[in-house]
Amino acid sequence: MWFEFSYLTIALLNCLGIPLVHLGAAWWCEQLEDRHFIRPLPQAPRQPGLIYEKIFLIKRWKHLLPDGAPLFDGFPKKKLESTEPEYLRKFILETRRGEFSHWLQWVLISGFTIWNPFPANLIILLYAALSNLPCLLNLRYTRIRLIPVLHKQLRQRSDNTIVIL
Numbered sequence: 781m782w783f784e785f786s787y788l789t790i791a792l793l794n795c796l797g798i799p800l801v802h803l804g805a806a807w808w809c810e811q812l813e814d815r816h817f818i819r820p821l822p823q824a825p826r827q828p829g830l831i832y833e834k835i836f837l838i839k840r841w842k843h844l845l846p847d848g849a850p851l852f853d854g855f856p857k858k859k860l861e862s863t864e865p866e867y868l869r870k871f872i873l874e875t876r877r878g879e880f881s882h883w884l885q886w887v888l889i890s891g892f893t894i895w896n897p898f899p900a901n902l903i904i905l906l907y908a909a910l911s912n913l914p915c916l917l918n919l920r921y922t923r924i925r926l927i928p929v930l931h932k933q934l935r936q937r938s939d940n941t942i943v944i945l
Contacts, residue, residue, distance in 0.1 A: 782894040790895055794904070801888045802911075803851075809881035810852040817876040824928035832921040842918045849878065857922065865937065868930040875923040879916055886912040 785793070832838040847858040855874040861867065889908040893901035 785895050790897075790900070793895060794892060794900075797892060798889055798907070802848075802885055805885045805888060806848050806881050807852050809877055809884065810849065810854045812877065814873055817873045817880070819876065821930065822927060824931045825924055828924045828928055829921050832917060832924070836917055836921075838917060838921050841914070842921070845915060845918055849874070857919075860926075863929060863933055865930060865933045868926055868933060872923050872926050872930065875919045875926075879919045882912040882915045882919070 829838070847856055848854075850856050855870060855877075857871065857874055857878065860871070886908050889911070890905055892904045892908075896904050
């Protein structure tokens, strides 16, 4: 423990601070310009999402995850609304934004360990992992599955002039 606070202060910092970190990081990431998340279109994987489906069994639990983006007028990622190339590009870009947001939340919440005594600091680390890892896996899984769909749409439209996401 790097800082000494009363147990009441620690409880207040944790109970108020952790939700604020989740919301604040999500809001801040939503404000970032799209250019921060633009990447070249990668090659489509041969078996998209196989590891996620076989090892992480993602299809069994991904429907349980919330989509926080609409809270801040962000891009909803709960379901695919279109297969138009521009929509797919934006969806893929938004999975990167969501992934960045969850990595940021994981790091920031892990920082709460500096005022939590043992074993509460371990609980904070476990919470940081369990509250962000499923979302990270789902965002990557979704992106990996959308890339072949976008490639197919681009081939059908011969719209290969724009391959930047």
